[in-house]
Amino acid sequence: MNDREQDNDGLAQHVRVDLSEARVERVWGRVSDRLGRRRGRGWAWAGAGLCVAAVAAIIIVRARTTVSETQVASVSAWEGAQLETAADALAVTLVDGSSLKLEPRSRVEVGSRTASAVKLVLARGRIACDVTHRPGRSFVVAAGGVEVRVIGTRFSVANEEAENGIDGTDGTRVEVRVERGVVEVRGAGPNAAIVRVEAGHSWSQVTKTEALAGEAEEPAASAEPEAEAGRKASQRAARKPAPAVADARELFEQARSLWRAGRIDAAAQTYQTLLASHPRDPRAGLAAFELGRLRMDRLGDMPGAVRALEQAVALAPGAELREDALARLAAASAAAHDRSVCKRARDRYLADYPGGVHHRTVDATLCD
Amino acid sequence: MAARAGEAWAQEALFKRHARMALGLAHRLLPRDEEVDDIVQDCFVSALKRLGSLDNPQAFAAWLGSIVVRAVGKRLRRRRLLTRLGLRVPEELDPDTMAAPSAPGEVAVELRRVYAVIGSLPAEARVALVLRRVDGLEVPDIARRMGLSLSTVKRRLKTAEEFLERSRAR
Numbered sequence A: 001m002n003d004r005e006q007d008n009d010g011l012a013q014h015v016r017v018d019l020s021e022a023r024v025e026r027v028w029g030r031v032s033d034r035l036g037r038r039r040g041r042g043w044a045w046a047g048a049g050l051c052v053a054a055v056a057a058i059i060i061v062r063a064r065t066t067v068s069e070t071q072v073a074s075v076s077a078w079e080g081a082q083l084e085t086a087a088d089a090l091a092v093t094l095v096d097g098s099s100l101k102l103e104p105r106s107r108v109e110v111g112s113r114t115a116s117a118v119k120l121v122l123a124r125g126r127i128a129c130d131v132t133h134r135p136g137r138s139f140v141v142a143a144g145g146v147e148v149r150v151i152g153t154r155f156s157v158a159n160e161e162a163e164n165g166i167d168g169t170d171g172t173r174v175e176v177r178v179e180r181g182v183v184e185v186r187g188a189g190p191n192a193a194i195v196r197v198e199a200g201h202s203w204s205q206v207t208k209t210e211a212l213a214g215e216a217e218e219p220a221a222s223a224e225p226e227a228e229a230g231r232k233a234s235q236r237a238a239r240k241p242a243p244a245v246a247d248a249r250e251l252f253e254q255a256r257s258l259w260r261a262g263r264i265d266a267a268a269q270t271y272q273t274l275l276a277s278h279p280r281d282p283r284a285g286l287a288a289f290e291l292g293r294l295r296m297d298r299l300g301d302m303p304g305a306v307r308a309l310e311q312a313v314a315l316a317p318g319a320e321l322r323e324d325a326l327a328r329l330a331a332a333s334a335a336a337h338d339r340s341v342c343k344r345a346r347d348r349y350l351a352d353y354p355g356g357v358h359h360r361t362v363d364a365t366l367c368d
Numbered sequence B: 001m002a003a004r005a006g007e008a009w010a011q012e013a014l015f016k017r018h019a020r021m022a023l024g025l026a027h028r029l030l031p032r033d034e035e036v037d038d039i040v041q042d043c044f045v046s047a048l049k050r051l052g053s054l055d056n057p058q059a060f061a062a063w064l065g066s067i068v069v070r071a072v073g074k075r076l077r078r079r080r081l082l083t084r085l086g087l088r089v090p091e092e093l094d095p096d097t098m099a100a101p102s103a104p105g106e107v108a109v110e111l112r113r114v115y116a117v118i119g120s121l122p123a124e125a126r127v128a129l130v131l132r133r134v135d136g137l138e139v140p141d142i143a144r145r146m147g148l149s150l151s152t153v154k155r156r157l158k159t160a161e162e163f164l165e166r167s168r169a170r
Helices: A021-034 A042-047 A228-239 A244-260 A264-277 A284-299 A302-315 A319-335 A339-352 A359-363 B008-029 B036-049 B057-084 B105-120 B123-134 B139-146 B150-169
Strands: A061-063 A071-074 A082-085 A090-093 A099-102 A107-113 A117-130 A138-143 A146-150 A154-161 A172-180 A182-186 A194-198 A202-207
Touching: A021 A244, A021 B008, A021 B036, A099 A107, A138 A154, A146 A154, A146 A172, A172 A182, A172 A194, A194 A202, A244 A264, A244 A284, A264 A284, A264 A302, A284 A302, A284 A319, A284 B008, A302 A319, A302 A339, A319 A339, A319 A359, A319 B008, A339 A359, B008 B036, B008 B057, B008 B123, B036 B057, B057 B123, B057 B139, B105 B123, B105 B150, B123 B139, B123 B150, B139 B150
Parallel strands: A061 A082, A071 A090, A117 A138
Antiparallel strands: A082 A107, A090 A099, A099 A117, A107 A117, A117 A154, A138 A146, A146 A182, A154 A172, A172 A202, A182 A194
């Protein structure tokens, strides 16, 4: 049932292959990483010294190599050059001893460099910088329309795809964290305020693709915006209650983590909590489906699986999830000897998905 | 639609739905191969990033299947070149390990025959043979998945079938 290969014609269904949950989860973990979904580990290296500095020194390094350790290079380069990393981080030391560090799957371009100004453009990913203060020289990192002006400090900038826009906005999130010293951040948009962010604080903004999503989504409470507009924006954001969807996302991720850790009961309970507290969240359909799968495959709780899968069918946001949920509902209700639900699910599946991938299996389901 | 918009939960749902199909297909084309997970991973990343270019979302499975088939074909061609250059040891596959224990006897025999010869076949002939004999696809479907013309697929299948016949005669 869970194995789509069983629905194939030909010899394929008889080939011995590991299609275990563990393998699927492992591959999904890597796919998810590469899509930039996982957070929380990128800042660990922010303390490593990085820096950008010397005006004349610039870089051209393409790090599409597969080294196991962070590479360290001492290089000089040119305007328009770019640093790009594949699977590994890249640390670069400039001629004056300054350095910068690029996380995996990141790209930074040298936007301009003169004797009095250096500008790096973070196209994607994360960069951490440890900048030596040099009087008369400005140092700027730009990301998604946001500009971070450095005043001799250690800080990092991330430019990543926003995850299901906390406020409903699709786009990228630019995040600035300051470990030492001070930076000035100008948000994206023509009327963006300049915000001063000090050591130990962070600032972030979700931007719509290249441009402007309005005010900072989550200005750090302790960031000190210089302009009045910045102060107002910060205060508005500080007063705004945390959106419920953030809690749902946390619960969803928590359930997945518990599942991966083998804590099946706790994972099921967490999905249940998500469904009870956020029934209208976009993740609710998938949460109900996953809960049904856990109860059916891992906990042997068929009546519980039927309840969850009925909810999944009702909440399923897409035809594909609904099709899978209906097929599972027919199987789970048959196992639970719930004749009426089984017949209803089977008939509905066969009517709605005459060419469905589970058609043969569902058609063979005995509800009596 | 949500997956097209890049919503993580929707992309995960799409992955979970099709992961076994992709892993199974890649495994049948590259059995017991340590690179299968990497290939499938690459294919999903590519597909999820290009969802917007898919005209019919319902066709995702077939589209993903094509991506997997072509990725495997590319990997096989590169390996064959490296082998010819002496930079790679040819793969060794025990065809007796391919059939599941529950497979009927005649099915196990047929799988053994196919997997006994695929290591000797050129990449395209190998892929075409597995899609035809193991996955049971028709020639037009194979052509679509491989991105080849019907006549080319027929030639590749002819080559593969000749190998099969020779192996049967031995």
